[in-house]
Amino acid sequence: MTKPLDDKEQFGLRLGLVARLWRAEIDRRLATFGLTESRWLTLLHLSRLPQAATQRELAEAVGVRGPTLVRTLDRLEAEGLIERRTEASDRRTKSVHLRAEAAPVLERIEATAAAVRAQIFSDLSQAEVTTCLKVLEQIAGKLGGTPRAMRLADEDR
Amino acid sequence: MTKPLDDKEQFGLRLGLVARLWRAEIDRRLATFGLTESRWLTLLHLSRLPQAATQRELAEAVGVRGPTLVRTLDRLEAEGLIERRTEASDRRTKSVHLRAEAAPVLERIEATAAAVRAQIFSDLSQAEVTTCLKVLEQIAGKLGGTPRAMRLADEDR
DNA sequence: AATCAATAGATAGCTATGTATCAAATAGCG
DNA sequence: CGCTATTTGATACATAGCTATCTATTGATT
Numbered sequence: 001m002t003k004p005l006d007d008k009e010q011f012g013l014r015l016g017l018v019a020r021l022w023r024a025e026i027d028r029r030l031a032t033f034g035l036t037e038s039r040w041l042t043l044l045h046l047s048r049l050p051q052a053a054t055q056r057e058l059a060e061a062v063g064v065r066g067p068t069l070v071r072t073l074d075r076l077e078a079e080g081l082i083e084r085r086t087e088a089s090d091r092r093t094k095s096v097h098l099r100a101e102a103a104p105v106l107e108r109i110e111a112t113a114a115a116v117r118a119q120i121f122s123d124l125s126q127a128e129v130t131t132c133l134k135v136l137e138q139i140a141g142k143l144g145g146t147p148r149a150m151r152l153a154d155e156d157r
Numbered sequence: 158m159t160k161p162l163d164d165k166e167q168f169g170l171r172l173g174l175v176a177r178l179w180r181a182e183i184d185r186r187l188a189t190f191g192l193t194e195s196r197w198l199t200l201l202h203l204s205r206l207p208q209a210a211t212q213r214e215l216a217e218a219v220g221v222r223g224p225t226l227v228r229t230l231d232r233l234e235a236e237g238l239i240e241r242r243t244e245a246s247d248r249r250t251k252s253v254h255l256r257a258e259a260a261p262v263l264e265r266i267e268a269t270a271a272a273v274r275a276q277i278f279s280d281l282s283q284a285e286v287t288t289c290l291k292v293l294e295q296i297a298g299k300l301g302g303t304p305r306a307m308r309l310a311d312e313d314r
Numbered sequence: 315a316a317t318c319a320a321t322a323g324a325t326a327g328c329t330a331t332g333t334a335t336c337a338a339a340t341a342g343c344g
Numbered sequence: 345c346g347c348t349a350t351t352t353g354a355t356a357c358a359t360a361g362c363t364a365t366c367t368a369t370t371g372a373t374t
Contacts, residue, residue: 023331024332055322056321067323067325067326069323070323070325090322092322092323
């Protein structure tokens, strides 16, 4: 009949579900501002990267592939929040810049992200969060996908 | 270039990233069998639900919305792995059944899932996994109620 | 200098997820 | 009985992820 799943058997499914729920919650809260996860995440990373970051660097920071970022940037550019500039030093690259119009949007993003975190972590200890994060990082390592942020430090290969 | 985000700020991004990596690993391993996550996950739940489960029940178990399941079932049905039957008792509903052709596929799925788990959890203690799972459960609870699939799993303990 | 390999970004096509909406069937209420 | 609300599954459309492939540019080798 129905066989119960142990902790490890449940893990993958639960992980996928929580990731989807989290995304949906953010989408719901930021929808009135015309923002979805891919957009706000891109803006947030952009605001925290050094100026004149290239699309490739930004894609690594966000954790998506090039083509995915291209479409996200297309939208953000159409909305007037960012702009792409061709650099003289290497005309293949385009640096991505926040426009002034993005400032209030970023404020809203920061506030919303903080509110969601407050809701999500209210009953969890720092130790639990840290342990869970460590588990996630180790899993990422096993899956050949070292988080992009860490690979940026390496810079070789 | 380092990430100026603390543990909790990183959490959502890391969660989404690991969920995507996990899915990609499964996709890679099962691709030669014409299976993607949505398909094998659906088959797996179907094999663990009581016979004559309706599409609605199956969607809740898998953790997706109706339209998503409809399309997954369309493919599985086209591949001859499942069949939909209209029930006389309520002609709105359709019960979903595994066909005999699905048996070897399910065997393959179970074996692959076990192999992936072995790879992923090899360096993690049971305590860490349990803590992480507990965190995920609490987050799921905060985010719009307990996921239905989990309630089903919990019920048969 | 010319040629070939590598890199950055863009495009196309696939899969998959979601919301909104629809038709059909059922259930409930007057 | 007849009207309305609810439920079930299907469809349409939008967002977003991926790989494969294309163009332009750069770099390296001969």
